Amino acid sequence: xxxxxxxxxxxxxxxxxxxxxxxxxxxxxxxxxxxxxxxxxxxxxxxxxxxxxxxxxxxxxxxxxxxxxxxxxxxxxxxxxxxxxxxxxxxxxxxxxxxxxxxxxxxxxxxxxxxxxxxxxxxxxxxxxxxxxxxxxxxxxxxxxxxxxxxxxxxxxxxxxxxxxxxxxxxxxxxxxxxxxxxxxxxxxxxxxxxxxxxxxxxxxxxxxxxxxxxxxxxxxxxxxxxxxxxxxxxxxxxxxxxxxxxxxxxxxxxxxxxxxxxxxxxxxxxxxxxxxxxxxxxxxxxxxxxxxxxxxxxxxxxxxxxxxxxxxxxxxxxxxxxxxxxxxxxxxxxxxxxxxxxxxxxxxxxxxxxxxxxxxxxxxxxxxxxxxxxxxxxxxxxxxxxxxxxxxxxxxxxxxxxxxxxxxxxxxxxxxxxxxxxxxx
Ligand SMILES: Nc1ncnc2c1ncn2[C@@H]1O[C@H](COP(=O)(O)OP(=O)(O)OP(=O)(O)O)[C@@H](O)[C@H]1O
Ligand SMILES: [Mg+2]
Numbered sequence: 302x303x304x305x306x307x308x309x310x311x312x313x314x315x316x317x318x319x320x321x322x323x324x325x326x327x328x329x330x331x332x333x334x335x336x337x338x339x340x341x342x343x344x345x346x347x348x349x350x351x352x353x354x355x356x357x358x359x360x361x362x363x364x365x366x367x368x369x370x371x372x373x374x375x376x377x378x379x380x381x382x383x384x385x386x387x388x389x390x391x392x393x394x395x396x397x398x399x400x401x402x403x404x405x406x407x408x409x410x411x412x413x414x415x416x417x418x419x420x421x422x423x424x425x426x427x428x429x430x431x432x433x434x435x436x437x438x439x440x441x442x443x444x445x446x447x448x449x450x451x452x453x454x455x456x457x458x459x460x461x462x463x464x465x466x467x468x469x470x471x472x473x474x475x476x477x478x479x480x481x482x483x484x485x486x487x488x489x490x491x492x493x494x495x496x497x498x499x500x501x502x503x504x505x506x507x508x509x510x511x512x513x514x515x516x517x518x519x520x521x522x523x524x525x526x527x528x529x530x531x532x533x534x535x536x537x538x539x540x541x542x543x544x545x546x547x548x549x550x551x552x553x554x555x556x557x558x559x560x561x562x563x564x565x566x567x568x569x570x571x572x573x574x575x576x577x578x579x580x581x582x583x584x585x586x587x588x589x590x591x592x593x594x595x596x597x598x599x600x601x602x603x604x605x606x607x608x609x610x611x612x613x614x615x616x617x618x619x620x621x622x623x624x625x626x627x628x629x630x631x632x633x634x635x636x637x638x639x640x641x642x643x644x645x646x647x648x649x650x651x652x653x654x655x656x657x658x659x660x661x662x663x664x665x666x667x668x669x670x671x672x673x674x675x676x677x678x679x680x681x682x683x684x685x686x687x688x689x690x691x692x693x694x695x696x697x698x699x700x701x702x703x704x705x706x707x708x709x710x711x712x713x714x715x716x717x718x719x720x721x722x723x724x725x726x727x
Pocket of ligand 1: 638
């Protein structure tokens, strides 16, 4: 059963104020209301006392006689309306022996909510009072709900503002910290690397072979630290939205060849052979060459690092006809990545092997930086993998470029066409 919107208890508990200069009328009304169960009925016979008492009582309904000797009912009505808050509904039920249209209209204009004409009939009095009280009670409950809601919204807004301010301050503190730290770390580190490199030249010829090995270690560890610091700084720049992209036409085939040559020069692993697949026609792309090179270098570095022996492929797919670059793939034949780790490897410091079980060098920043760089250039970086067979990382240059759906799908894109006799004939 649905609950009535206003309970009988709420009604009986309402505070009523009856105003009439004739004591007999007050007694009669009080009797009718008392019989109907109303428990809080106040009466007043001097109109001059109405406003102060109404302020003190805050009644739910006022029954007001219009003709009183000490003060006109209209004046009292005006006063009551004036001292009622604008969002409050105070039902004033006007009682008069004067049934003229003018008197009624005037009272309604001043804010009366309903009428009773003397002599009144008990049932009608009760019905009108009941109706007005229901409206009043509903109005009050709405008002308190609104107040609670407003208070809640205010509280939440303040909370959010506090949190936002804290975050902003923390971010500012982080930027200042990083700027200071980078300077503090890079200056001595450059000295360490520089002097180690000088020592390695053994100008005076007085360093033993073992000393030279140690110096070599200082230098290579210093270089590693330098790379980590630069990566962390770059990541914070990306996070702060301060990574700037310098666009100009870039020839991707040149970038691929040069990056592979550079890496081959530095690489100690010769067991992993690179293959390159470039389309016959490849248009240039408007982008940031430096950032593209870093992404490619990170992907190739991973492909070599996570492939014991075998090969990896760097391939580009372009739009037939226009040569517009669509996608760049780095596909290896290495250890692969389990499906549940595939998305997480793009998080900073996330590595599949961890702790003492790690066999490969690295900080776990390459992919997160690469993805951030791609996003800064409006590209996407995706990965598919088959554990035990290999992984394929793809940079999608255009919004309409399709990522490989699986490792096999990535391989197929570069497999020689065998089943289409038409294609072979050309
Ligand atoms: N081609 C790949 N084959 C298998 N696993 C990979 C491959 N590329 C990345 N991973 C996994 O993802 C992790 C994160 O790669 P990411 O390049 O971000 O870091 P890293 O290579 O460990 O260190 P860094 O790049 O900072 O030197 C790697 O540690 C590895 O576990
Ligand atoms: Mg890496």
